[in-house]
Amino acid sequence: MVQAARLPPILPVENPTEPFWRTELHQLDELRTTPKLPQRSDIVIIGAGYSGISLAYHLYKQLSHSDQAEPAITVLEARQICSGATGRNGGHLRPDLYGNIPKYIERHGIEAGAEVASFEIAHIKALKELVAEENIDCDLxxxxxxxxxxxxxxxxxxxxxxxxxxxxxxxxxxxxxxxxxxxxxxxxxxxxxxxxxxxxxxxLWPYKLILGLLSKIASSSMVNVQTSTPVTSVTTQDGFHFVHTPRGSITASKVVYATNAYTSGLLPQYSANIVxxxxxxxxxxxxxxxxxxxxxxxxxxxxxxxxxxxxxxxxxxxxxxxxxxxxxxxxxxxxxxxxxxxxxxxxxxxxxxxxxxxxxxxxxxxxxxxxxxxxxxxxGYAYDSAPHVGEVPDQPGKYVCAGYDGHGMPVIFLATKGLADMILHGHTFEDTGLPRVYKSTSERLKRAADGPEGGDIFG
Ligand SMILES: Cc1cc2nc3c(=O)[nH]c(=O)nc-3n(C[C@H](O)[C@H](O)[C@H](O)COP(=O)(O)OP(=O)(O)OC[C@H]3O[C@@H](n4cnc5c(N)ncnc54)[C@H](O)[C@@H]3O)c2cc1C
Structure with a gap:
């Protein structure tokens, strides 16, 4: 039986404060590709911030041109594009060499810490190349x-x-x-x-980067974007996922939670991990x-x-x-x-x-x-200061990319590239070369659920 939609406890509020970054709105800010939701989509991405749009971009780039009737990728966003943390952050693309790296070295060893440092540093070159290749004016x-x-x-x-x-x-x-x-x-x-x-x-100007990326993929029939469409629950039956919203439901083979701070509203098992x-x-x-x-x-x-x-x-x-x-x-x-x-x-x-x-x-x-x-x-503060990337443990066909601990700018672009490889090509997390501490595992979920409230968040 497909369960009825229910309203989750954690959804973005409707009337947020206005950040400087959203004072020059793009024409795609409230994009609805079609008046109605598609009924089916191969992949549904929930959330249209840096994670959701960056993932859609990588998926689009990796998919060969498709003539199918249903969109390959549907992005559902509760508010407007880039209205969450990405549109309200500090615009700082700063590899965090002094905050978490020494912590990762202490906990997981030198290789694991060095992996994260190199990964974060690689974002500077990757974003510079991206902005040049796609000709995005975002004050980089x-x-x-x-x-x-x-x-x-x-x-x-x-x-x-x-x-x-x-x-x-x-x-x-x-x-x-x-x-x-x-x-x-x-x-x-x-x-x-x-x-x-x-x-x-x-x-950089984060909103302009994300809207710039969206404008590269928005006109393709492969991509359908629906703003003002909060996802209220996801149910699963016979290997298919049913993504429920007040505007109707979409059937999908794969669902990605790019919901950062709000992730536990839809995946309660993350409530101690992503706060x-x-x-x-x-x-x-x-x-x-x-x-x-x-x-x-x-x-x-x-x-x-x-x-x-x-x-x-x-x-x-x-x-x-x-x-x-x-x-x-x-x-x-x-x-x-x-x-x-x-x-x-x-x-x-x-x-x-x-x-x-x-x-x-x-x-x-x-x-x-x-x-x-x-x-x-x-x-989305993380219990152990590391994001959760990859398959949702024990839930085939569901993926997460969230919990950046207030530090997503030098993490998300390449993390979503690795995630796209997992989703499209069935690569394992290890195949992607993403930093090992990012992998979302049942052990991490359990450690947070069993540990003292707040974990690293309080010190
Ligand atoms: C004040 C502030 C300052 C920051 N400064 C920096 C900085 O200088 N440098 C840095 O590296 N990082 C910074 N960060 C962190 C950085 O902004 C985040 O790590 C990054 O933007 C996360 O991107 P995201 O796409 O995962 O999340 P978000 O941008 O929050 O996107 C998630 C999206 O999901 C949508 N959503 C949630 N639930 C649902 C649902 N049920 N249905 C549909 N849509 C849903 C939300 O509306 C939102 O648009 C800062 C964050 C804040 C808040």
Whole structure:
């Protein structure tokens, strides 16, 4: 028996805050390829953010031209294209060499950690090539990210991590540069910097990248995209999946959950693994007629109190996107933990960035810099800090690509390429060469379900 559709507990809210990235909407923003849902589709992808659209793009590229009546790929999106985390993030394409890599090395060994580092770094070249090949105007820029420490103890810890990574002789360490306190403030431009470390990173306009990719595939009869179509449940019978929405159901051979923070709404077994957590981000600019002081880098700035950090990019027009400020609200979980409401700001953080540039950077005191847009977004924090990619354990024909721990930009494009290989060619996860720590396994699901609440999320 096919079960009736039910409303899941976790769906994106209907009236989200407006991020800067969605102030120039693309004509495909509310795309419905056909007035009605197709009845059948080989592959249904749920979610039209970076994961869903990037996967659709890779599948499309790998499928030979098809004349079949039903679409090969259908993408269902609860709101508009790129209205989730991808359209509300920091625009920072930053291989996370200092956050999770040392953690992965400690837990899974040097090879596993190095695999992730190389994979994340590979995104810089891959996205540069993609943007050039597809001629997508998304403000892509390559630069260096400065990790800046305003607290001596944090600076010392960063130095030790740097030395540890260098001692491992990893391929990427020559790109990392450490600056001690003597020059840290002058090199970084950050007042009171006690140490800084820089490495290659990129910036881009995520919404324009995703809409640019969609525009390459949207006119093909192989692809059907339906916005404002929340999936309320998926049922399975005789090897087929039935994807239910308020507009009707679609029968599919394969279903992909590209639902990031919302994944456990449809796959409850992920509820301890991928936890929706709310973050805040804003766009700061200077008044008309003024020039923003030049900032050559992107940043990750740890506060002087050592209890919080902000990530920041400089846009090509000199304005900045900055977010974080968790230390202002993390003590009260109601503001962020298991929160899926991105229609309101986070009260304790909403004024934190008002004079951030003046407080933080040399040369900005008289800039008049002010917060022009501020918004919230929902991240999928992972219990063990690694995304879940691949087949949903024990559920043939279902795949997941989600749980990026607030860090999907240097992960998703190549992760979905590997996933496309699995879906179309039956490759195993191991065949794809994806980092081993990304594989979604029943052991990971069990560890999170049996472990203390929150896992890595709380520390
Ligand atoms: C404030 C903030 C700042 C960030 N900054 C950075 C950064 O600077 N660098 C970085 O690397 N990462 C950053 N991230 C994380 C990054 O944005 C995410 O890892 C990435 O965008 C995830 O892409 P996604 O497509 O998996 O998820 P999303 O973009 O959230 O897409 C999932 C889509 O699924 C849809 N959906 C969910 N449930 C359903 C359903 N039942 N039916 C239909 N549709 C559904 C949603 O509406 C959504 O559009 C940030 C995130 C936030 C929130």
């Amino acid at each position: 820029n390559l630069t260096r990210c400065m990790n800046v420490y305003l607290n001596e103890a944090d600076g010392e810890k960063a130095k030790q991590t740097y030395e540890l990574l260098v001692a491992q002789g990893l391929e990427y360490t020559p790109d990392i540069h450490y600056t001690p306190q003597k020059y840290a403030e002058k090199i970084s431009g950050v007042k009171g910097a006690k140490a800084c470390i820089s490495y290659t990173a990129g910036t 929706p957590c709310r973050g805040i981000c804003c766009h700061i600019t200077v008044p008309d007629g003024k020039d923003a002081p030049f900032l050559p880098y992107t940043y990750l700035i740890r506060s002087a109190e050592g209890n919080g950090q902000s990530y920041m990019i400089t846009r090509p027009d000199g304005s900045v996107i900055v977010g974080g400020a968790q230390h202002t609200f993390e003590h009260d979980r109601e503001h962020w933990y298991k929160v899926t409401d991105d229609s309101t700001l986070i009260e304790p953080a909403k004024n934190y960035y008002d004079d951030y540039m003046q407080r933080t950077f040399r040369g900005w005191d008289e800039s008049g810099a002010y917060v022009k847009e501020i918004w919230t977004g929902i991240m």
